[in-house]
Amino acid sequence: MKVTKRNIIFFIITVVIVYFLGAYQLPYYIQKPGGANPLNPIVEVSEGFESEGDMHLVTVSGLQATPIQYIMAKMFSYQDILPLDQVFPEGISQDDYMHAQLQVMESSQEAATVVAYEAAGEDIVIDYNGVYVVSVVEGMPAEGKLETGDRIIGIDGNEIKESADLIDYVDTKKKNTVITIEFVRDEEILSEEITLEEFTEIENKVGIGISLVTDRNVSVEPEIEFTSGNIGGPSAGLMFSLEIYDQLTDEDLTNGLEIAGTGEVDYEGNVLRIGGIDKKIVAADKEGIDIFFAPNENGAKNSNYQLAVNTAKDINADMEIVPVDTFEDALDYLNQLQK
Numbered sequence: 001m002k003v004t005k006r007n008i009i010f011f012i013i014t015v016v017i018v019y020f021l022g023a024y025q026l027p028y029y030i031q032k033p034g035g036a037n038p039l040n041p042i043v044e045v046s047e048g049f050e051s052e053g054d055m056h057l058v059t060v061s062g063l064q065a066t067p068i069q070y071i072m073a074k075m076f077s078y079q080d081i082l083p084l085d086q087v088f089p090e091g092i093s094q095d096d097y098m099h100a101q102l103q104v105m106e107s108s109q110e111a112a113t114v115v116a117y118e119a120a121g122e123d124i125v126i127d128y129n130g131v132y133v134v135s136v137v138e139g140m141p142a143e144g145k146l147e148t149g150d151r152i153i154g155i156d157g158n159e160i161k162e163s164a165d166l167i168d169y170v171d172t173k174k175k176n177t178v179i180t181i182e183f184v185r186d187e188e189i190l191s192e193e194i195t196l197e198e199f200t201e202i203e204n205k206v207g208i209g210i211s212l213v214t215d216r217n218v219s220v221e222p223e224i225e226f227t228s229g230n231i232g233g234p235s236a237g238l239m240f241s242l243e244i245y246d247q248l249t250d251e252d253l254t255n256g257l258e259i260a261g262t263g264e265v266d267y268e269g270n271v272l273r274i275g276g277i278d279k280k281i282v283a284a285d286k287e288g289i290d291i292f293f294a295p296n297e298n299g300a301k302n303s304n305y306q307l308a309v310n311t312a313k314d315i316n317a318d319m320e321i322v323p324v325d326t327f328e329d330a331l332d333y334l335n336q337l338q339k
Contacts, residue, residue: 027083028064029062029064029082030069031061033078035287037056038055047222049248051252051253053255057240058239059280098230100134102230104233105231105232105236109228110218113240114126114267115267115268116248122222122248124219131151131162136209136210142209146181149185152182155170155180156169162214163213173196175196176197178196181193181194194208234272237266238324258288258290260292269327269328271329281317281321292308294307296325
């Protein structure tokens with residue numbers, strides 16, 4: 001073929017268009033169904049018992065949209081397109097956000113461990129070491145004074161053992177109150193005076209603009225190891241706790257079934273609402289899940305459970321959707337399957 005100036009220009013334009021459609025990142029974020037991964041390779045209790053079936057961790061996939069991905073998300077169901085600033089808080093980069101999500105995942109695994117070991121009657125010791133700063137909100141009073149990774153150990157002379165201690169204390173204060181934060185950075189104990197401000201998006205709520213995670217040292221016997229990779233967020237807490245309990249006890253909790261679910265679990269075993277449950281139902285259906293646990297939110301209207309049921313009907317999913325408010329609810333349901 002004869003190479004002409006016109007052909008060269010056409011080729012360059014084509015390359016530019018293809019690049020734009022496939023690689024240029026738009027200011028939008030796409031959330032869509034992810035996977036339903038077995039937890040056996042992720043959670044390992046030393047000398048734990050094996051089961052015929054599997055517990056599954058269900059995920060939502062997310063990525064910044066290119067033009068092609070944006071068009072495809074418009075065409076397919078259960079794919080949400082969100083403005084980027086709705087996903088990543090102002091002043092927090094995507095890297096910082098992902099780092100925070102991984103730390104939240106670690107906290108979720110820790111809570112699940114506590115719940116499961118206590119339920120199984122195994123040895124567990126918890127030491128509280130303070131509260132870690134996960135992120136600092138740009139433009140809020142803590143900016144320039146606290147940093148990600150600082151470990152807060154006191155406020156106005158009061159010892160801080162867990163994040164609830166700090167949050168509850170600040171909730172008793174008013175706007176423009178000056179508090180003194182004592183924290184550890186690079187093995188040095190420091191302190192900063194910080195003035196409380198109101199949050200613009202939350203009425204009558206004051207703070208300094210940080211997100212927190214409690215620094216607990218949880219020691220268990222038998223030992224446990226997690227290998228969750230780059231999966232972040234708190235929503236796998238319930239399924240982690242069920243998998244850990246299943247490995248700790250000799251009865252097969254799965255009863256040979258494929259079991260999935262979602263919901264953050266706190267240290268008391270309560271199952272809390274999460275986002276993206278409709279997409280998780282789609283992911284679980286593709287994996288052939290038999291039973292799916294969904295946060296019931298004490299029967300609230302528009303609960304995670306109700307949305308899960310509606311989604312399952314919409315896609316004709318052949319799985320049992322089970323409402324749970326606590327870890328014990330899920331455990332009782334699985335135990336009765338064995339009778």
